[in-house]
Amino acid sequence: MGWLWGRSANGFGASTSAEEATEGIDASGLTVVLTGGFKGIGVYTARTLANRGAHVIMAGRNMTDGAAAKEGILKDFPQAKVDIMELDLASFDSVRAFAKEFSSRDLPLNTLINNAGVMACPFQLSKDGYELQFATNHLGHFLLTNLLLDKLKATAQSTGIESRIVNLSSAAHAWTYKGGIRWGKINEEQGYHNWKAYGQSKLANICHAKELARRLKEEGANVTANSLHPGGINTDLQRHLVGIVGVAARFFGSFAKTVPQGAATTCYVALHPNVKSVSGEYFVNCNIAQPSSYAKDDDLSRRLWDLSVEMTSKS
Numbered sequence: 271m272g273w274l275w276g277r278s279a280n281g282f283g284a285s286t287s288a289e290e291a292t293e294g295i296d297a298s299g300l301t302v303v304l305t306g307g308f309k310g311i312g313v314y315t316a317r318t319l320a321n322r323g324a325h326v327i328m329a330g331r332n333m334t335d336g337a338a339a340k341e342g343i344l345k346d347f348p349q350a351k352v353d354i355m356e357l358d359l360a361s362f363d364s365v366r367a368f369a370k371e372f373s374s375r376d377l378p379l380n381t382l383i384n385n386a387g388v389m390a391c392p393f394q395l396s397k398d399g400y401e402l403q404f405a406t407n408h409l410g411h412f413l414l415t416n417l418l419l420d421k422l423k424a425t426a427q428s429t430g431i432e433s434r435i436v437n438l439s440s441a442a443h444a445w446t447y448k449g450g451i452r453w454g455k456i457n458e459e460q461g462y463h464n465w466k467a468y469g470q471s472k473l474a475n476i477c478h479a480k481e482l483a484r485r486l487k488e489e490g491a492n493v494t495a496n497s498l499h500p501g502g503i504n505t506d507l508q509r510h511l512v513g514i515v516g517v518a519a520r521f522f523g524s525f526a527k528t529v530p531q532g533a534a535t536t537c538y539v540a541l542h543p544n545v546k547s548v549s550g551e552y553f554v555n556c557n558i559a560q561p562s563s564y565a566k567d568d569d570l571s572r573r574l575w576d577l578s579v580e581m582t583s584k585s
């Protein structure tokens with residue numbers, strides 16, 4: 271369906287593939303940590319960045335899937351530098367263990383891609399007692415980013431190359447609860463709505479990147495933070511869609527982006543020189559886009575930051 275979609279002035283649009291978005295870019299020397307890198311658009315992002323020369327550390331919770339993902343990339347690109355590491359974003363202990371293990375490897379870190387996600391699942395609590403979509407999609411990434419931030423700053427300082435943080439959000443951030451965030455009720459089963467909870471967590475991804483970008487600018491760090499919607503892509507993300515919703519998702523899926531197209535905006539924001547010094551923005555189809563009014567509310571982003579610090583401080 272790519273022929274239906276136009277391209278913007280920068281030459282990129284909905285039909286752009288990850289390969290096109292990174293054409294001619296030499297990423298050798300860059301180290302990337304990518305969450306949710308074993309499946310879906312994550313694994314395609316990993317293979318694209320690795321094919322451009324980056325050392326990609328794919329992080330995920332199922333190491334059998336990880337080994338298969340790594341093997342698949344190496345089969346196509348034997349020269350690729352890819353590693354797998356264990357990370358369960360729904361567990362603060364696991365996030366802390368990952369950061370400790372990463373730090374023990376004494377690697378630089380140029381790029382952090384917060385890609386992993388769950389969508390529209392039935393109500394569940396994470397290992398730390400937080401609503402699962404908020405915990406996985408937002409809190410786990412919030413904690414991970416904070417734990418890796420010094421390394422991102424230090425790498426930028428020692429290399430003179432800007433470090434980048436990329437949060438995978440979704441257009442679904444606009445379908446959140448009234449008020450944007452369910453302040454004081456995030457973990458309440460009563461009133462839980464699987465789609466609104468997904469929207470809330472994806473709104474949090476945008477607000478996280480925006481508030482982080484503001485803080486990084488304020489301190490003069492050579493690190494950017496942006497968020498993006500990858501498009502609609504048929505992946506395992508739809509695993510919780512059953513009944514008529516599942517049928518509809520499969521029908522509309524036939525009009526979806528391909529996985530290479532779905533990985534394009536992530537690869538663009540992570541690597542492209544056009545994005546140098548751009549921070550706090552939301553991208554769609556490799557272009558800056560306007561998110562919802564809640565996502566533009568600076569007070570909401572600051573309040574969410576404080577709440578996230580409080581929630582992730584729990585040991």
Ligand SMILES: NC(=O)c1ccc[n+]([C@@H]2O[C@H](COP(=O)([O-])OP(=O)(O)OC[C@H]3O[C@@H](n4cnc5c(N)ncnc54)[C@H](OP(=O)(O)O)[C@@H]3O)[C@@H](O)[C@H]2O)c1
Binds near residue numbers: 305311384386501504
């Ligand atoms: N596909 C779309 O249409 C679409 C649209 C908008 C936004 N997005 C966003 O794009 C991102 C990638 O989605 P996708 O379509 O590639 O989905 P996917 O194929 O389901 O991949 C998601 C990845 O996240 C991992 N993950 C889930 N929970 C995790 C946890 N607790 N700890 C560590 N890893 C975990 C999954 O691992 P397991 O296999 O172990 O669960 C999987 O590798 C998500 O953030 C999603 O919200 C996707």
